[in-house]
Amino acid sequence: MNKKVLFIIPPERFNEDECFHPQEILEQAGVEVTIASTVVGEITGDYEGKVNAEVIFSDVAANQYDAVAVIGGSGTIDHLWGNETLLAFLKQAHEQQVLVAGICAGSVSIAETGLLAGRAATCYPVDVMINALKNNNVEYVSEHVVAHNDIITSDGPDGAKAFGHSLVEALR
Numbered sequence: 001m002n003k004k005v006l007f008i009i010p011p012e013r014f015n016e017d018e019c020f021h022p023q024e025i026l027e028q029a030g031v032e033v034t035i036a037s038t039v040v041g042e043i044t045g046d047y048e049g050k051v052n053a054e055v056i057f058s059d060v061a062a063n064q065y066d067a068v069a070v071i072g073g074s075g076t077i078d079h080l081w082g083n084e085t086l087l088a089f090l091k092q093a094h095e096q097q098v099l100v101a102g103i104c105a106g107s108v109s110i111a112e113t114g115l116l117a118g119r120a121a122t123c124y125p126v127d128v129m130i131n132a133l134k135n136n137n138v139e140y141v142s143e144h145v146v147a148h149n150d151i152i153t154s155d156g157p158d159g160a161k162a163f164g165h166s167l168v169e170a171l172r
Contacts (some may be wrong), residue, residue: 010075016049017157025164062093072104104156
């Protein structure tokens with residue numbers, strides 16, 4: 001499969017399971033995964049895992065990718081929720097028919113764009129995230145993955161592998 005996916009992670013405290021499990025599944029399917037953030041260089045996850053952010057997401061064109069996924073973690077809440085640059089990037093990706101996805105706290109970033117208004121989605125099952133979905137007119141459902149033809153959301157570490165498989169399926 002000759003596809004490209006951009007994973008957007010926070011500049012610190014990303015969730016390793018939500019990044020590494022889908023990345024591995026995508027790469028096994030022949031999909032090229034690029035890690036992006038608000039900074040370049042080594043980023044440490046919630047559990048001291050390390051990854052290299054190759055690019056700043058706002059420095060690349062969304063339509064260079066077949067999918068753009070916002071990865072969760074405690075840093076996503078602090079750095080990516082309400083990030084106007086990210087919201088504009090995600091809206092532009094969607095307008096250009098790029099698949100938009102979010103896992104855990106990343107699902108909230110997708111909801112904040114307004115792209116999920118009136119639709120169902122999932123996120124990590126804690127009140128602050130569920131309420132963030134509801135505040136953006138999104139129906140919360142307790143599933144590992146909710147896949148629309150243009151947007152995919154996932155609940156977090158427990159659904160990380162299913163999220164990866166869902167992305168692969170959507171890119172076929």
